[in-house]
Amino acid sequence: MRKPPALIALLGVFASLAALVPLGYLLFRLGAGADAALTELLRPRTLELLLNTTLLVVSVTATALVIGFLQAWLTTRTNLGFGAVFAVLSTLPLAIPSYVLAFSFTASFPWFSGFWASWLVMSLATSPYVFLAVSAALVRTDSSSEEVARTLGLSKWQVLVRVTWPQVRPAAAAASLLVALYTLSEFGAVAILRFDTFTRAIYNAYRLSFDRTAAAALAVVLVLLTLLVIWFERRYRGDYQVTRPASQKRVRILLGKTKPLAALGLLLVAFAGVGVPLYSLANWSIIGSSTADVSEIFEALVGSVTLAAVAGVVITVFAVAIALWVVRYPTGLGRMVDYSVWANHALPAIVVALALVFLGANLTPWLYQTTALLVLAYLILFLPNALGTMATPIAQVPKSLEDVANSLGVKGNRSIFKVVLPIAAPGILAGAALVSLTVLKELPATLLLRPTGTETLALRLWMATEELAFSQAAPYALLLVILGGLPALALNTQARKALSEVGN
């Protein structure tokens, strides 16, 4: 077995150490001020946050599950018609960052805030995840087992409950976990809608009172909640897999009298998740266009794009290095690097940002409020996902190609540059673009760690919203959807696949 090149090992170990920073620093902080942290946690306020957060996570997960499942089932398994149209409408909210969605609602309805507002916005923002996972599972499961169930005496509604649902349950459970984690770590939307969850409380504790111990103590609870959600999913997702290959035929259930009702329901969800935000953004952008400062918008745009490009390149370099290490030179150390990077994949951005703020302010003042530290935060946050998308194209290059290249005179590891990377390039580039777009839309870490003088679209939107200057904020929101959300959706392989499969 060959050894990984030194550069790969160096990048991998660095990423691995960086990944340990957030949790390491939180634990250190708690150890240093254990008494103060305990006092903070025992305040009634913490209980209130816990209740609020749990209520929001549970209600959003349940709602997104119901909406996403019905969307998927109606479009793939019934004779509702317009499958492609409804599939696009069900997926489109993915293109709108959740804090932009929240903004678009408050801008149109000033009274829109609190629990119900957060519940609605987060449910609309997350139901596409359920829709995509469940529709993919439905397309892949053979409908002939549903037909068999009919011959065994079940009505079509009983079939839905006893056969269809159990077959897609693992996919639905995985998507629900994603929704729960997403809601748990969401900062922008709940902050704009003024609903107190852990993320908002951590930000306020830090920003308003610079109370590091309180912020760290709350962050630890948030991390524990995250672990609890992951444990729940592992425990209850079931041990079976749907292994059936794509079926040759898809049999559709005749809806009969419920058809108009179903169509109306889907249209209503699409109206709330896509119609209202787009109308609101367009409307406020037009109102604001007369007073908009084009040079300011341009400055934020340049700031966002630069930051996204730099972070995209850095994250891609690390992701490719680690993917190569894991796939091509499977060593024990390589696996450890992989695990340590993945350990962060569900960590809320606000927690990572907070840890880096502490680190920067106390240990590495020369890094504090520099672009480097912000890019480090992006690296910790988005490396797991980048690794996921980039490891696949690299793993798909057959090992034998490298052997052939070596036998034709390519020296040792040079085959990576001669053969592996050129072949995997399209997949890597798509992954790099996706990471850059994710960085472009990022809010909480950017907010806490931004270098002085740096302006981005998300930051401008945030500040204008805090001042209730909706017409000023709208152009930024619109740009975030057009430049960040829509391209990311177009690059999303899961979404593309679902749309092409559901459409026919």
Add this chain to the structure above:
Amino acid sequence: MLLEIRNLSLSYGSQAVLTELNLEAEQGQLTAVLGASGAGKSTLLRLIAGFEAPTSGEIYIDSKLVSSATEVLAPEKRGVGIVPQDSALFSHLTVSQNIGFGLPKGSDARVNELLELVGLAGFANRKPASLSGGQTQRVALARALAPRPKLILLDEPFSALDAELRGRLREDVKAVLKAENASAILVTHDQEEALSLADKVAVMREGQVIQAGSPTEIYNEPVDLGIATFLGDSILVDGKVENGKVSTDLGKLSALNSVAEGQVGVVAIRSENFYLQPNPSGDSEVIGRVFFGHDAVVEVQTPKVKIRARSNGPFAPEVGMRVTVWVRGAVNFYPN
């Protein structure tokens, strides 16, 4: 009559899948529907199960109208069980849960009886993913039989299995169906399967049943050339009826069916109906031989035509030997 299908047609737009199809099946019998792929066999099963509505025509089960262009009884109310081609087991349930799916709660005795019957008594708590192809089909059969349906539909249930397993499973399925006194429709494209398993065979072509009858009837007296060649390896030779016999390049042959003097047509001779008599001064020569062990296919050049004859394996003549070719028994004559 258990199943009666009258003038059944189904078309999707201008594309006709079934046209005026008629079929009957009796209580306690296994009826095979035999046809090449694309003949509309699976569609026929889907119509009988009630998954699709016909464009015209009727289906009766136990003399009760279950399908017509206007009225389709829901699948769950028909008492028809189905074993799909890919078995379609419920992947989230165990073997015994699969079998008990159509039974009321607490029917363990029936489930155990079926497990025993299909030879899977030790597999009750396994998940479908851990079963082999043959075991999967056994579970699918038991699941369909469990509620004691009036009729079982088998959609090419053996096609995904390898040859040896297929042979064994066929016998087992036949035995299970007999033990349950079940009536079944088996759809297949495999002549051997249809002929060896069924009490009655219906040959389908282009959305119609061309001929129906007992396996021997179908094999010995195919109504047209297409069926004759589809059912088994046949040599076609031109012939003319002279003095009540069919005169061909292989000599004068007697026809099974009634013929009219002077008719011109084609004779179909099955390869096993040739007898090759070793004869150093014979007018034919063996020019090729494919050995299968139990028998062999021997290619023979007669003075005018080349034939393929099936011969007892160990005693088949060698390449280069001279033989005399005889046609055993009567042949089928198809006028042009």
